[in-house]
């Protein structure tokens with residue numbers, strides 16, 4: 213067992229090939245992220261360009277269709293979505309202020325919570341009332357905002373656990389090693405390949421509990437990919453990940469789309485959203501208040517209102533919003549009203 | 550010399566059938582708690598049910614292997630009944646349900662309603678259900694005796710070499726079985742559930758089904774352990790109550806949960822030291838404390854040991870300290 217298991221820093225920073233100068237901040241990191249100009253990226257942009265940027269608009273090829281979903285906690289309505297369609301094969305960002313109901317919405321869609329009413333269909337198959345495990349087996353796999361690393365399993369075991377259809381996971385099959393040794397070997401190769409992409413291959417034999425917060429985020433995303441999902445739902449994948457790694461993470465997310473996967477992700481970092489998403493859905497107080505392409509939706513008055521309070525004509529994608537001085541001025545203005 | 554007699558008594562405990570029985574019960578608990586994170590606080594209930602299953606079946610004329618299967622089936626059924634309503638809920642519910650269900654089994658065993666079958670509070674006398682087991686022996690028939698070092702028993706009989714041989718053979722089979730299971734992808738899913746069942750659910754595994762499988766297998770170990778436990782004695786419901794459950798827990802935590810040999814090592818050590826203490830007190834404090842008080846002090850020390858273990862060495866003897874260090878629950 214390697215003895216650096218307690219070491220909690222991300223040592224991989226220097227390994228990021230693209231980063232000759234390690235970026236100081238996320239903004240800097242993002243400036244070096246190019247929107248990928250693959251066929252898939254262009255196709256996504258092209259197909260969505262024809263879609264009207266209005267709430268509940270129908271998409272040409274929706275993979276997920278949500279209808280009239282409501283979730284109330286006591287008197288408070290956490291989620292109240294009338295109609296939402298998620299286009300297949302594109303990156304959709306779900307944004308909104310804290311407490312908007314994004315995580316609750318994820319929980320509902322993936323079977324971790326039950327709505328008070330509503331229905332939704334994934335690839336034409338209604339998923340209301342379906343158990344979380346079945347949802348995942350149908351190809352809709354999610355990660356958690358509060359990471360769930362399986363602490364006392366190694367990083368590699370975390371990955372292998374995620375693979376689907378292993379005959380050794382059957383009680384009787386498990387007793388006969390030849391039945392599953394081959395599958396296990398194939399899965400290990402695949403796991404190592406994914407881990408290498410996330411710069412976690414050096415940690416493969418460490419307990420997942422010894423990873424840092426950011427590394428756990430990466431592991432959770434890597435683990436979700438082991439299931440070969442059709443659609444991956446990431447709840448704040450970038451939170452707590454260092455700028456250099458955010459950069460490669462964004463590349464990975466775009467690569468997933470380019471491989472034909474559908475991505476729905478929650479993110480607070482507007483710049484990340486603007487850089488990689490093909491479509492943005494904005495939630496506030498449980499409702500979807502706007503949707504559209506990233507460039508235009510951030511100038512949408514409803515969106516600016518949701519984030520900054522009413523009456524600002526700032527673009528949320530504006531880099532100046534990262535400046536504390538500007539934010540302080542905006543807040544002061546808001547208070548004066 | 551007194552000392553050598555005390556040491557011989559402790560040595561005898563190392564291989565006693567009771568030690569094997571509790572090792573097997575702890576192996577079951579290890580499947581529950583060590584590998585899956587399930588809190589079964591009623592392992593004695595599984596044991597008592599297994600003992601009744603074997604005893605009653607034999608008395609009604611079942612051959613040995615059928616009675617053994619019935620004993621196993623009783624444990625499996627009990628696990629299914631207890632697991633069905635609780636395994637969907639938070640872990641604490643299983644603990645509460647198992648602790649009370651074990652008490653219910655004991656009460657039903659003592660009750661006069663079923664006296665015809667269970668023998669009521671007096672239980673089933675040893676002679677009534679052991680003949681098929683002893684007929685199975687390939688060792689010399691009684692009263693032939695055999696000695697191994699300072700230990701000497703009859704070859705075939707209640708407290709015999711045959712009972713010891715059989716009991717430890719069963720434990721060995723169980724250890725191999727657990728080894729096969731826990732090195733496999735199936736075992737990995739259990740460990741995943743122990744760490745965070747929602748994460749495992751999110752990866753498409755049917756968590757309820759896996760928890761049920763673990764509960765049933767561990768429960769079957771428990772009921773088989775109950776059968777082993779009564780082979781050298783009678784089936785007495787009051788001798789298989791809560792304290793037996795805590796013995797099994799102490800054994801598991803002493804040896805090390807989630808380790809392969811922890812339950813076996815824990816059981817041997819526990820019973821040897823327990824005997825050393827009691828025999829030592831009987832000899833050393835003769836005239837100061839009565840024999841019954843020695844038993845009471847012994848029981849008290851078991852409780853204190855369990856507490857100290859949980860506080861100071863939760864990983865047990867064979868466990869990995871590092872593994873436990875980031876258990877943030």
Ligand SMILES: Nc1ncnc2c1ncn2[C@@H]1O[C@H](COP(=O)(O)OP(=O)(O)OP(=O)(O)O)[C@@H](O)[C@H]1O
Nearest residue numbers: 285289290308309310311312313314315316317357
């Ligand atoms: N289990 C619960 N019980 C009661 N209220 C809840 C529960 N879960 C969420 N809520 C409430 O629902 C609202 C939406 O919460 P949710 O976690 O979905 O927000 P979010 O959009 O993910 O926010 P963030 O960006 O901070 O993660 C919050 O006001 C929260 O207090």
Ligand SMILES: [Mg+2]
Nearest residue numbers: 314315316357
């Ligand atoms: Mg959230």
